[in-house]
Amino acid sequence: MDHLLDKAADWIAESRRAVAFSGAGVSAESGIATFRDPGGVWERFDPAEVGTAAGIASLLRSGPARLYGFLREVLDSVLRAEPNGGHRALAALEEIRRLQAVITQNVDDLHQSAGSSKVVELHGNVLRLRCIECGHGEKLDRHSLAARLERAFGGDLGLKAILDRLPRCERCGEFVRLDVVLFGESVQDLDHAYDLAESADLMLVVGTSGTVYPAAELPEVCRQAGGRIIVVNPSENNFARLGGLFLQERSGIALASLAKRVEARVSSEGHA
Ligand code: APR
Numbered sequence: 001m002d003h004l005l006d007k008a009a010d011w012i013a014e015s016r017r018a019v020a021f022s023g024a025g026v027s028a029e030s031g032i033a034t035f036r037d038p039g040g041v042w043e044r045f046d047p048a049e050v051g052t053a054a055g056i057a058s059l060l061r062s063g064p065a066r067l068y069g070f071l072r073e074v075l076d077s078v079l080r081a082e083p084n085g086g087h088r089a090l091a092a093l094e095e096i097r098r099l100q101a102v103i104t105q106n107v108d109d110l111h112q113s114a115g116s117s118k119v120v121e122l123h124g125n126v127l128r129l130r131c132i133e134c135g136h137g138e139k140l141d142r143h144s145l146a147a148r149l150e151r152a153f154g155g156d157l158g159l160k161a162i163l164d165r166l167p168r169c170e171r172c173g174e175f176v177r178l179d180v181v182l183f184g185e186s187v188q189d190l191d192h193a194y195d196l197a198e199s200a201d202l203m204l205v206v207g208t209s210g211t212v213y214p215a216a217e218l219p220e221v222c223r224q225a226g227g228r229i230i231v232v233n234p235s236e237n238n239f240a241r242l243g244g245l246f247l248q249e250r251s252g253i254a255l256a257s258l259a260k261r262v263e264a265r266v267s268s269e270g271h272a
Pocket of ligand 1: 022023024025026028029034035036037040105106123206207208209210211212232233234235237249250251252
């Protein structure tokens with residue numbers, strides 16, 4: 001693994017337009033369950049039921065306690081989570097100008113909390129509410145999100161009672177929802193992500209199974225445009241055969257070691 005880490009660090013140190021593409025595996029090291037690993041979210045909850053607008057609408061009527069259980073479990077792990085060494089390593093690479101941006105499928109705000117300033121969120125962010133009428137976005141901190149959830153579901157679970165307690169838009173008074181992309185909905189900031197992938201000379205693909213499109217197209221877009229691919233994942237995935245470097249390691253370990261090696265290279269070249 002050492003020689004692979006050295007080679008990957010060489011590639012990143014000499015890159016000028018590198019981007020990272022991250023998935024749930026990066027946040028796994030902050031205690032947030034991934035979706036498709038054994039015991040993952042989609043093994044315990046049905047994505048058609050809790051991951052689509054239609055499923056959620058029908059669950060609100062037929063099984064609000066189950067919907068609350070899903071939201072509570074997923075949000076509690078996000079609310080407890082702190083950025084880990086993998087998040088911090090990506091922020092450090094941006095700091096020394098060896099990473100232009102992080103394109104993430106994660107919705108947990110951990111890249112931003114770790115200090116990454118250019119984060120393209122394809123699937124939204126649980127700490128943002130969006131009005132279903134006027135589209136107004138409202139940023140929340142972790143505690144106010146928990147309080148809103150508790151207020152909406154922490155009492156009589158009759159549909160009308162829940163609807164009466166759901167948060168409303170601070171601008172137009174209509175219903176608001178978590179600003180996360182459900183299955184069947186359009187991905188956010190996709191054009192920006194495509195532009196970054198097309199112009200990148202290197203993409204660091206970390207902690208994703210590469211099973212959900214259109215996000216999963218991005219590494220191929222980068223490779224087709226001549227970019228180098230570095231995959232970080234403890235198991236083989238769809239990208240390991242894209243013809244780049246495959247670091248079969250957990251993100252927290254591999255990224256921290258990569259950032260340290262790149263920093264050493266960049267400072268010894270004297271142009272940090
Ligand atoms: N370090 C790096 N990678 C890891 C780690 C770790 N510690 N632990 C697990 N992984 C890898 C797994 O091997 C797997 O390849 O993370 C990946 C997690 O895959 P998924 O659970 O499918 O998550 P992701 O690829 O981010 O899913 C994409 O699917 O359900 C939707 O919207 C959801 O954004 C999500 C999208």
